[in-house]
Amino acid sequence: MNPKLSPPISRSLALAILFGLLAVLYLGVAQPLIDSYAATRSSVSELQDTLERYRRAAHDLGPRQAELAALKQHRSAQEGFLEGANDTLLAVQIQNRIKTLADASHAELRSSQVLPPQEEGKLRRISVRGQVTTTLAGAQRLFYGLEAATPLLFIDNVDLRARPADLRDRASTGVSDTIDLQFDVFGYARGGK
Numbered sequence: 001m002n003p004k005l006s007p008p009i010s011r012s013l014a015l016a017i018l019f020g021l022l023a024v025l026y027l028g029v030a031q032p033l034i035d036s037y038a039a040t041r042s043s044v045s046e047l048q049d050t051l052e053r054y055r056r057a058a059h060d061l062g063p064r065q066a067e068l069a070a071l072k073q074h075r076s077a078q079e080g081f082l083e084g085a086n087d088t089l090l091a092v093q094i095q096n097r098i099k100t101l102a103d104a105s106h107a108e109l110r111s112s113q114v115l116p117p118q119e120e121g122k123l124r125r126i127s128v129r130g131q132v133t134t135t136l137a138g139a140q141r142l143f144y145g146l147e148a149a150t151p152l153l154f155i156d157n158v159d160l161r162a163r164p165a166d167l168r169d170r171a172s173t174g175v176s177d178t179i180d181l182q183f184d185v186f187g188y189a190r191g192g193k
Contacts, residue, residue, distance in 0.1 A: 082126055087189075091127075101142050102130075112130045113128065122190065122191075127186035133179070146185055153187045158181070162179055
């Protein structure tokens with residue numbers, strides 16, 4: 001038994017099936033292709049922008065490399081050396097560094113004395129003698145700070161003496177952790193013979 005549908009219902013049903021197939025074809029085939037095309041077009045646009053930035057960077061590369069080479073040459077020529085108009089100003093730089101680091105290390109800077117400069121080939125050795133009262137930990141921080149930064153400074157002639165324990169230290173441990181420290185700090189400046 002085949003029920004017969006009226007012609008308007010069968011046309012409507014045929015159109016519904018046709019539209020359903022078209023929708024499935026569109027959503028299953030055409031829409032992914034359209035989305036893929038849009039994504040590819042967007043990617044191509046981004047890549048073209050990136051390529052243009054790289055071209056501009058490549059155009060600026062020569063002058064930038066020349067500038068970098070000049071800066072490196074100047075820096076390597078001056079790096080590590082004391083710079084100043086005269087030996088007194090160079091010694092003041094060292095004294096200031098000792099004072100700053102002593103304050104940061106909670107050390108008492110008792111004195112600093114500028115030693116006579118010495119010629120060592122094409123360099124001048126600028127030296128300062130410092131006398132500090134501190135702890136062992138403070139001395140370590142002080143020495144590290146002097147030798148770890150630029151301009152390069154070197155420590156020599158270190159004399160370390162334990163201070164006699166005061167009453168508070170004697171009562172608790174019998175030992176004082178305070179030390180008297182004397183040392184020479186020197187750096188080099190260009191311009192010797």
